[in-house]
Amino acid sequence: MSLLELEDVTISFGGLTAVESASFAVNPGEVFALVGPNGAGKSTIFNLVSRYCTPSGGDIRFEGKSILGCAPHDIPRLGIARTFQNIELFEHATVLQNLLIGRHTHRQSNAISEILHLPGVRSEERRHRLAAEMVIDFLDLQPYRESLIMGLPYGVRKIVELGRALAVEPMLLLLDEPASGLSAEETDEVAFWIEDIRQVMGITVLMVEHDMGLVSSVSDRVLALADGKTLAIGTPQEVQTNPAVIEAYIGLGDDGANE
Amino acid sequence: MRIVFKTSYDADLGLFVHRYQAFWYFLLLAVAVGLPFAMNDFWIGEFALMLIWAIAGMGLMLLVGHAGQPSLGHAAFMAVGAYTNVMLQTSLGWPFVVSFPLSGCAAALAGALLALPTARLHGIYLAIATLAVSVLAEDGIVMLAPWTGGVSGIFAPDIKIFGMSFNRYVNAPGFYWLTLGVAVLVVLGYRNILRSPLGRSLVAVRDSEISAQAVGVNLARTKAVSFALSCGVTGLAGALMGHFAGVFNHETFTIFLSITLLMMIVIGGLGSIHGAFLGAIVITFLPLAISFVREFLNERFGTASVMPPGIETAAFGAILIAFILLEPMGIYGRWIKIRTYFELFPFCRRDMFRRQRGYLRTERIR
Numbered sequence: 001m002s003l004l005e006l007e008d009v010t011i012s013f014g015g016l017t018a019v020e021s022a023s024f025a026v027n028p029g030e031v032f033a034l035v036g037p038n039g040a041g042k043s044t045i046f047n048l049v050s051r052y053c054t055p056s057g058g059d060i061r062f063e064g065k066s067i068l069g070c071a072p073h074d075i076p077r078l079g080i081a082r083t084f085q086n087i088e089l090f091e092h093a094t095v096l097q098n099l100l101i102g103r104h105t106h107r108q109s110n111a112i113s114e115i116l117h118l119p120g121v122r123s124e125e126r127r128h129r130l131a132a133e134m135v136i137d138f139l140d141l142q143p144y145r146e147s148l149i150m151g152l153p154y155g156v157r158k159i160v161e162l163g164r165a166l167a168v169e170p171m172l173l174l175l176d177e178p179a180s181g182l183s184a185e186e187t188d189e190v191a192f193w194i195e196d197i198r199q200v201m202g203i204t205v206l207m208v209e210h211d212m213g214l215v216s217s218v219s220d221r222v223l224a225l226a227d228g229k230t231l232a233i234g235t236p237q238e239v240q241t242n243p244a245v246i247e248a249y250i251g252l253g254d255d256g257a258n259e
Numbered sequence: 260m261r262i263v264f265k266t267s268y269d270a271d272l273g274l275f276v277h278r279y280q281a282f283w284y285f286l287l288l289a290v291a292v293g294l295p296f297a298m299n300d301f302w303i304g305e306f307a308l309m310l311i312w313a314i315a316g317m318g319l320m321l322l323v324g325h326a327g328q329p330s331l332g333h334a335a336f337m338a339v340g341a342y343t344n345v346m347l348q349t350s351l352g353w354p355f356v357v358s359f360p361l362s363g364c365a366a367a368l369a370g371a372l373l374a375l376p377t378a379r380l381h382g383i384y385l386a387i388a389t390l391a392v393s394v395l396a397e398d399g400i401v402m403l404a405p406w407t408g409g410v411s412g413i414f415a416p417d418i419k420i421f422g423m424s425f426n427r428y429v430n431a432p433g434f435y436w437l438t439l440g441v442a443v444l445v446v447l448g449y450r451n452i453l454r455s456p457l458g459r460s461l462v463a464v465r466d467s468e469i470s471a472q473a474v475g476v477n478l479a480r481t482k483a484v485s486f487a488l489s490c491g492v493t494g495l496a497g498a499l500m501g502h503f504a505g506v507f508n509h510e511t512f513t514i515f516l517s518i519t520l521l522m523m524i525v526i527g528g529l530g531s532i533h534g535a536f537l538g539a540i541v542i543t544f545l546p547l548a549i550s551f552v553r554e555f556l557n558e559r560f561g562t563a564s565v566m567p568p569g570i571e572t573a574a575f576g577a578i579l580i581a582f583i584l585l586e587p588m589g590i591y592g593r594w595i596k597i598r599t600y601f602e603l604f605p606f607c608r609r610d611m612f613r614r615q616r617g618y619l620r621t622e623r624i625r
Contacts, residue, residue, distance in 0.1 A: 050472075050473060052469070052472075071477075072472040072473070073471075073472045073475050073476055073477045073478065074475075075473075075475075076473065076474055076475035077475050081473070081474070082473050084469075084470065084473075088467045088469055088470035088473070089466075089467070089470070090462055090463055090465075090466035090467060090470070090471075091466050091467075092462070092465070092466055092530070093459075093462050093466065097459060097462065100456075100459055101459045101460065101462070101463045101471075101474055101476075102474050103456070104456060104459070104460060104463070104474050104475045104476055105474070105475035107456040109455070109456065111457050111484055111488075114451060114452060114455035114456065114457045114458075115448045115451050115452055115455075115457075115488075116448075116451065117451040117454070117455070121455055122269075122272055125268070125272055125454070125455070126268050126269070126272075128456075129268040129271070130268070164470075164474065168474060168475070
């Protein structure tokens with residue numbers, strides 16, 4: 001059974017159909033990439049899965065169950081974590097605090113026991129801290145543990161956001177352009193991490209990415225979108241050589257045929 | 260500069276960073292407890308008032324400084340606390356130890372009820388909605404005259420705790436110690452909130468609602484909890500304020516009280532418990548300082564009208580403007596800068612605390 005399934009999902013904002021009957025399924029354990037020019041509807045698909053938007057038609061299923069009845073804050077509890085294209089971190093908090101906030105779905109104590117700081121709260125805090133430290137170790141964030149997000153460079157913020165999503169301990173990780181704005185070295189690191197996230201942590205990854213080098217090196221399957229329509233789906237090589245995809249990216253040649 | 264060597268996660272979970280810090284805070288507490296032995300009743304009363312302001316400020320600080328929800332309606336919740344406390348004591352004859360916590364609960368309930376319809380409001384819109392609550396409360400007190408005493412006001416009875424009966428005039432130290440005890444308990448509760456998932460979810464809602472949702476924070480519930488806690492604490496301060504004033508009516512809890520509270524935490528420094536106390540010190544002792552200066556000038560020059568009436572309000576306003584322009588982080592922010600300067604001397608750079616430009620953020624999806 002596929003982990004995430006979109007069936008005939010359509011959404012329009014006013015007269016603009018951002019996503020038109022998108023159907024695809026992400027299998028457990030794979031890295032699935034969405035590619036396409038700007039405005040193709042990739043981020044909209046992410047926002048649909050995170051339930052920030054509601055589709056006008058179709059169904060989205062996670063582990064076979066429709067998630068259209070869920071509120072956005074229920075989604076991480078199901079096991080879906082995400083990052084944002086333009087970083088959305090908690091700016092006035094430290095890196096460690098950001099990762100600990102990522103543990104929110106694992107909170108078991110209630111407000112009253114927390115105000116009294118009962119022993120249970122403390123031992124739970126230790127567990128959260130341990131989980132956050134594992135993420136810090138994995139992403140080499142040790143030098144920034146106590147730094148405020150406000151003062152961190154862009155590349156580090158990008159990684160902290162990945163860390164916060166990992167702290168959720170999801171089954172499915174949605175990465176919205178994980179390598180945008182990163183240097184070549186940092187992009188290579190991201191590729192290694194995605195491999196590790198898949199193989200060591202066993203997390204399925206759905207990502208939007210423009211860097212075709214990264215896409216073809218890490219992803220098993222690729223879905224190409226343009227103007228909300230699905231162009232092609234298949235392995236990175238298949239999609240890259242698909243005529244419709246080439247047309248969407250670089251247009252038709254002078255004689256109307258693909259170059 | 261002191262380097263703290265942390266050897267366990269508990270080092271970050273304690274109330275104090277290191278034992279020297281603990282020493283200074285306990286010394287402060289000891290001085291605060293011993294204060295009545297060194298002062299006359301007038302000054303003890305002023306310090307009790309300062310603590311009441313600080314408690315109310317901590318209530319508002321939780322909401323504005325940590326949950327990021329501005330409120331101009333906290334005078335209304337002080338009123339709820341003050342009236343509930345007195346009405347339970349006089350009408351039902353309940354003792355202070357019961358009516359006082361219940362007055363906090365009543366204000367917390369009122370706050371949660373306000374949070375339900377306003378959960379979707381942000382920034383200036385929320386400020387205006389809560390402003391309306393402040394105005395409504397004033398009228399509500401007058402309309403509910405049979406219970407609240409309306410325009411003529413209501414008398415706060417003497418506080419009776421375990422057979423001991425006192426008010427701020429008869430037993431000023433007793434009243435002061437009571438407020439000190441409440442303030443210490445509120446500080447402890449506040450600190451516990453900040454080091455727990457609840458405190459972090461408040462920060463999450465303040466800094467980015469969209470990614471707070473992405474990590475599973477229920478916005479409506481978190482806002483309701485923050486309103487309830489904040490209004491509850493402010494209600495406790497209101498109950499103490501009622502006893503401090505002795506008699507109060509609808510004019511005690513006007514919109515100006517709400518504005519004063521907000522001003523207090525901005526001057527003190529948003530987002531810290533210290534800020535609430537520093538702001539309370541300014542709010543309590545600035546009028547005193549002004550009146551001392553006035554007296555001094557009168558004695559020196561014999562001119563009774565050197566300073567016009569209303570100079571306090573003007574001074575508050577001027578100070579607030581100065582802070583927003585020059586030190587948006589408040590007194591506590593300035594203190595941190597000064598401390599860092601000396602800790603790192605001579606390596607402190609001028610731009611150390613300059614805020615970085617925020618990177619482009621995701622368009623808010625509403």
